Amino acid sequence: MGTNLVEIENQYTSGVYGKRPVEIVRGQGALLWDAEGRRYIDCMAGHGVANIGHGRTEIAAALAAQAQRLTTCPEVVYNDVRARLLERLAQVTPEGLNNFFLCNSGTEAVEGAFKFARLVTGRTGIIATLRGFHGRSMGALSATWEKHYREPFAPLIPDVSHIRYNDLNAAANAITEDTAAVIIELVQAEGGVHVAQEEYVQGLAALCRERGALLIIDEIQTGFGRTGTLFACEQYGVQPAILCLAKSLAGGVPMGAVCLGTRVMESGHISKGSHGSTFGGNPLACAAALATLEILEHEELANRAAALGAHAQQRLRSMQSPLVREVRGRGLLIGIELTKRVQPYLEALCERGVLALPAGANVLRLLPPLVIDQTQLDEALDIVQEVLR
Numbered sequence: 001m002g003t004n005l006v007e008i009e010n011q012y013t014s015g016v017y018g019k020r021p022v023e024i025v026r027g028q029g030a031l032l033w034d035a036e037g038r039r040y041i042d043c044m045a046g047h048g049v050a051n052i053g054h055g056r057t058e059i060a061a062a063l064a065a066q067a068q069r070l071t072t073c074p075e076v077v078y079n080d081v082r083a084r085l086l087e088r089l090a091q092v093t094p095e096g097l098n099n100f101f102l103c104n105s106g107t108e109a110v111e112g113a114f115k116f117a118r119l120v121t122g123r124t125g126i127i128a129t130l131r132g133f134h135g136r137s138m139g140a141l142s143a144t145w146e147k148h149y150r151e152p153f154a155p156l157i158p159d160v161s162h163i164r165y166n167d168l169n170a171a172a173n174a175i176t177e178d179t180a181a182v183i184i185e186l187v188q189a190e191g192g193v194h195v196a197q198e199e200y201v202q203g204l205a206a207l208c209r210e211r212g213a214l215l216i217i218d219e220i221q222t223g224f225g226r227t228g229t230l231f232a233c234e235q236y237g238v239q240p241a242i243l244c245l246a247k248s249l250a251g252g253v254p255m256g257a258v259c260l261g262t263r264v265m266e267s268g269h270i271s272k273g274s275h276g277s278t279f280g281g282n283p284l285a286c287a288a289a290l291a292t293l294e295i296l297e298h299e300e301l302a303n304r305a306a307a308l309g310a311h312a313q314q315r316l317r318s319m320q321s322p323l324v325r326e327v328r329g330r331g332l333l334i335g336i337e338l339t340k341r342v343q344p345y346l347e348a349l350c351e352r353g354v355l356a357l358p359a360g361a362n363v364l365r366l367l368p369p370l371v372i373d374q375t376q377l378d379e380a381l382d383i384v385q386e387v388l389r
């Protein structure tokens with residue numbers, strides 16, 4: 001590992017990140033290389049950002065072309081690339097979501113969703129779920145479950161509560177005429193790779209409709225093919241009032257989107273100046289997003305995630321290891337719950353050339369780019385099985 005640059009980063013960084021002793025300098029597809037030229041199979045995908053893989057020449061070309069034309073263009077004027085992306089998002093997002101607030105990260109998408117929900121309903125209550133993760137900014141953080149993320153920053157925004165996930169009775173008891181919105185992930189990713197039950201999601205959507213609350217679905221990590229369909233919503237037959245997207249949306253370029261349904265747009269409460277963003281909808285990110293959506297469709301990456309994910313889960317479930325309590329997930333969002341803390345196994349994987357993630361204290365999360373090929377995936381799974389023997 002290069003000493004000088006690591007020491008420099010350690011000297012000048014904020015100190016908020018626990019870092020692996022690896023200096024990643026290059027990526028191609030589902031592979032990464034460190035400064036010493038060591039190769040890694042990427043099962044982190046930039047925390048779910050690199051669904052289309054690393055080093056995509058189509059993204060580089062789209063960025064280069066757009067950067068030579070116009071990099072920034074706030075939404076106080078129109079822009080050709082932005083208009084084309086908005087039209088494309090209306091085509092590919094679940095039915096009924098035809099208007100979009102473009103922003104620059106997942107947490108910003110959640111912040112926007114909460115503001116729109118309070119604006120539209122005139123209510124203040126926000127209900128989230130135990131183990132949910134929605135971002136680190138003060139509003140989104142209020143809905144993020146983990147106490148050690150939240151408590152140092154109290155007081156956060158008021159009127160945010162948490163209910164048990166996959167528990168429809170808990171939702172029925174919690175949603176009142178003061179509830180502006182309920183926010184859920186269809187697979188709780190950071191919180192341990194817990195999959196929502198279909199009847200729970202459909203029951204929750206019905207409760208929100210009956211009681212005038214907005215259902216916000218956070219697909220910041222499950223979106224763009226990760227769970228085996230372009231959006232996980234498709235597997236649940238559910239149409240959220242608001243859908244939050246980010247991560248893989250622009251192929252690695254920072255971008256988020258708050259997808260707004262008719263209930264929001266027909267409310268008459270979205271007035272000029274009620275929200276905004278300097279960088280939101282910038283042409284550079286829009287150009288990358290258009291190229292990304294093209295790749296996702298042309299390479300049928302959602303179908304690939306479904307097939308490779310099923311293969312991976314089948315192999316992992318066949319492991320006879322006392323360390324493995326459960327294998328779960330959807331598509332190429334896979335969690336292996338261990339009977340011990342996951343950290344030492346992440347380190348062992350890293351030493352053997354696989355970069356993976358935790359999902360809570362005892363869950364090993366595999367989140368490879370959707371372009372990973374079967375050989376690379378099987379090589380990674382061989383190493384996982386060796387480490388978890």
Ligand SMILES: CC(=O)N[C@@H](CCCNCc1c(COP(=O)(O)O)cnc(C)c1O)C(=O)O
Pocket residue numbers: 017047105106107108110133134135136185189190218219220221246247
């Ligand atoms: C090392 C590091 O920075 N990890 C990030 C990992 C976050 C990954 N998830 C982001 C996320 C967010 C927030 O997205 P963003 O602001 O990080 O882009 C919102 N909703 C869901 C379902 C998400 O999964 C963190 O600990 O904040």
